[in-house]
Amino acid sequence: MSDTVTRWAQIRSAIAQAARDVERDPDSVALIAVSKTMPAEAILPVLEAGQRLFGENYVQEAKAKWPALKARFPDAQVHMIGPLQSNKAREAVELFDAIHSLDRESLARELSREIARSGRAPTLYVQVNTGDEPQKGGVSPAEIDGFLESCRVHHGLTIEGLMCIPPAADPPSPHFALLAKIAARHGLRGLSMGMSADYEAAIQLGATHVRVGSAIFGARG
Numbered sequence: 001m002s003d004t005v006t007r008w009a010q011i012r013s014a015i016a017q018a019a020r021d022v023e024r025d026p027d028s029v030a031l032i033a034v035s036k037t038m039p040a041e042a043i044l045p046v047l048e049a050g051q052r053l054f055g056e057n058y059v060q061e062a063k064a065k066w067p068a069l070k071a072r073f074p075d076a077q078v079h080m081i082g083p084l085q086s087n088k089a090r091e092a093v094e095l096f097d098a099i100h101s102l103d104r105e106s107l108a109r110e111l112s113r114e115i116a117r118s119g120r121a122p123t124l125y126v127q128v129n130t131g132d133e134p135q136k137g138g139v140s141p142a143e144i145d146g147f148l149e150s151c152r153v154h155h156g157l158t159i160e161g162l163m164c165i166p167p168a169a170d171p172p173s174p175h176f177a178l179l180a181k182i183a184a185r186h187g188l189r190g191l192s193m194g195m196s197a198d199y200e201a202a203i204q205l206g207a208t209h210v211r212v213g214s215a216i217f218g219a220r221g
């Protein structure tokens with residue numbers, strides 16, 4: 001087995017263990033293998049080992065890598081987890097099975113238009129800027145209720161869940177707990193939270209999707 005596949009298998013067991021520790025069904029936590037910046041050769045062994053769900057951050061990169069990989073593994077799914085420019089909405093709707101970074105009106109408007117035009121409907125998550133960091137994407141917790149309402153009422157979008165990236169300097173658990181609280185208040189099932197350093201804490205607090213990159217593929221160059 002390649003080192004990558006060994007690490008992938010270890011992460012899968014750790015996820016299952018973290019779920020069982022809090023009496024959750026291990027199958028209720030999906031692993032998104034974050035393959036951004038990784039070439040197709042690095043991704044293939046993980047696909048061959050059985051991983052089917054991947055995360056990418058850049059539209060152009062995903063467009064270059066995934067059509068060929070999906071031709072070989074038609075049931076592979078790719079989720080967009082990085083910031084998305086409104087002018088890339090068309091390509092994003094064509095390429096991705098889910099988008100985790102919906103965070104503003106202009107993007108909601110463009111996604112709604114492209115979903116209607118193409119007939120394709122990626123699963124949508126709204127990103128919440130739980131730490132209110134100015135440089136980070138996501139809707140402020142103070143504005144999330146209004147934004148979710150607007151997605152539904154003005155843009156006709158179905159929102160599956162919420163996503164967050166806690167501030168690097170903070171303990172992550174309070175951010176995960178806040179995201180879970182907002183989701184519960186809105187009856188949203190999906191919680192995309194937890195990365196290589198903190199996916200176990202996220203699972204304790206209800207993550208349905210953990211996004212793990214470097215712990216599987218190694219450090220990005």
Ligand SMILES: *Cc1c(COP(=O)(O)O)cnc(C)c1O
Nearest residue numbers: 034081195196211212213214215
């Ligand atoms: C890169 C990235 C990840 C994966 O980060 P690791 O620390 O390598 O696991 C997860 N989520 C988002 C939004 C990312 O940009």
